[in-house]
Amino acid sequence: DVKVTQSSRYLVKRTGEKVFLECVQDMDHENMFWYRQDPGLGLRLIYFSYDVKMKEKGDIPEGYSVSREKKERFSLILESASTNQTSMYLCASSSGSGYFLGGGTYEQYFGPGTRLTVT
Amino acid sequence: GQQVMQIPQYQHVQEGEDFTTYCNSSTTLSNIQWYKQRPGGHPVFLIQLVKSGEVKKQKRLTFQFGEAKKNSSLHITATQTTDVGTYFCALPNNFGNEKLTFGTGTRLTIIP
Numbered sequence: 001d002v003k004v005t006q007s008s009r010y011l012v013k014r015t016g017e018k019v020f021l022e023c024v025q026d027m028d029h030e031n032m033f034w035y036r037q038d039p040g041l042g043l044r045l046i047y048f049s050y051d052v053k054m055k056e057k058g059d060i061p062e063g064y065s066v067s068r069e070k071k072e073r074f075s076l077i078l079e080s081a082s083t084n085q086t087s088m089y090l091c092a093s094s095s096g097s098g099y100f101l102g103g104g105t106y107e108q109y110f111g112p113g114t115r116l117t118v119t
Numbered sequence: 120g121q122q123v124m125q126i127p128q129y130q131h132v133q134e135g136e137d138f139t140t141y142c143n144s145s146t147t148l149s150n151i152q153w154y155k156q157r158p159g160g161h162p163v164f165l166i167q168l169v170k171s172g173e174v175k176k177q178k179r180l181t182f183q184f185g186e187a188k189k190n191s192s193l194h195i196t197a198t199q200t201t202d203v204g205t206y207f208c209a210l211p212n213n214f215g216n217e218k219l220t221f222g223t224g225t226r227l228t229i230i231p
Contacts, residue, residue, distance in 0.1 A: 031217045040128070042207060042223040043162070050216060058218070090161060094217050104150050105211040107164040108219060 003027070004111035006091050012117045019078040021114050023091030032074035033092040033108065034058075034066060043090065049074055081118045089114045123210055125222030133230050138195040140225035142208030151191045152209040152219065153182060162207060162221075165193075200229050 007022035025032065031050050035043040035058075045058030047066040055066050063085060067075045074093075078085055090113045094106040124143040132138050142151065150169045154162040166175055168184035168191060175182045179202075181194045195202055205226045209219040 033218075035221075040223065042123075042125075043221040045218065045220070048216075048218055056216070056218075059220075092162075096217060104167055104169050105152065105219065106217055107152060107167065108162075108209075108217075110161040110163070113161055 004091060004093055004109050006089075006111040006114050008114050009112060010115050010117075012119065013078075013081050014119055015082060017078075017081050017118075019081050019116065019118075021076040021078075021089055021091075021116070023074045023076070023093075023111055024072055025074075025093040025109070026072065027093065027095070027109070028071065029093040029095050029109075030071075031094045031096070031106070032068065033094075034064075034074065034076045035090045035092065036060070037088040037090055037113075046076065081116075083118050085116065086118045087116060089116055123208065123220055123222040125208055125225055127225055128223065129226050129228075131228045131230060132198055134200060135197050138198050138202070138227055139192055140206050140208075140227075141190065141192050142210075142222050143190045144210055146189070148188045149211055151184060151211075153191075153193055154207045154209060154221075155204050156207065156224075157204040160204075195227075198227070198229055200231065203227060203229050 004025045033048040034046040049055045049068040065077045091111040092108040094108045096106040152167045153165040156162045172186045173184040179196045205224040207224045208222040212218045
């Protein structure tokens with residue numbers, strides 16, 4: 001079974017603090033993703049990485065950065081946390097590096113999530 | 120980015136009634152995925168549809184991909200309390216990478 005773990009289930013930080021969220025997957029997946037989930041807005045992609053040290057911005061990258069120094073680990077960094085970054089953060093991973101035969105896309109495996117509160 | 124309309128946003132049904140959620144895209148899709156998130160849980164992959172007009176079944180769940188590959192539906196027959204959760208469609212992008220755009224989800228609650 002694929003396992004995606006996240007460093008904390010709940011986190012409370014103060015405005016202006018630097019925050020690190022860690023994600024580890026154990027299936028040697030090439031792709032890793034960070035999403036935030038807010039009521040009524042679904043899952044929105046912050047950043048994703050398709051290889052070690054490679055990253056691409058998602059739909060809402062402002063205020064965030066990422067790091068992928070090892071294949072199994074993908075970190076999300078809030079340089080200076082703000083109250084509007086209070087949210088559920090979900091990490092995911094998937095195999096592959098492009099469309100597989102037949103036009104499909106690899107399924108994503110999600111971690112349990114980190115509920116971050118910034119006060 | 121691409122638009123992903125998913126309706127309805129909420130659905131309350133009596134146990135035993137049917138449930139349907141719809142996902143509409145503004146662009147033609149190569150495939151579509153569906154995920155389920157239980158309350159307090161994380162999204163879990165259900166299925167992927169690839170072919171035009173494709174219909175796939177998983178027990179009481181029926182997934183359909185439109186002929187024009189711009190819309191999809193998930194239908195649950197005779198809902199049970201275990202069906203409670205939020206159902207998301209997820210659309211691929213057109214750039215050959217593994218990014219997905221998730222719909223806003225349909226939250227299903229069951230009245231026992």
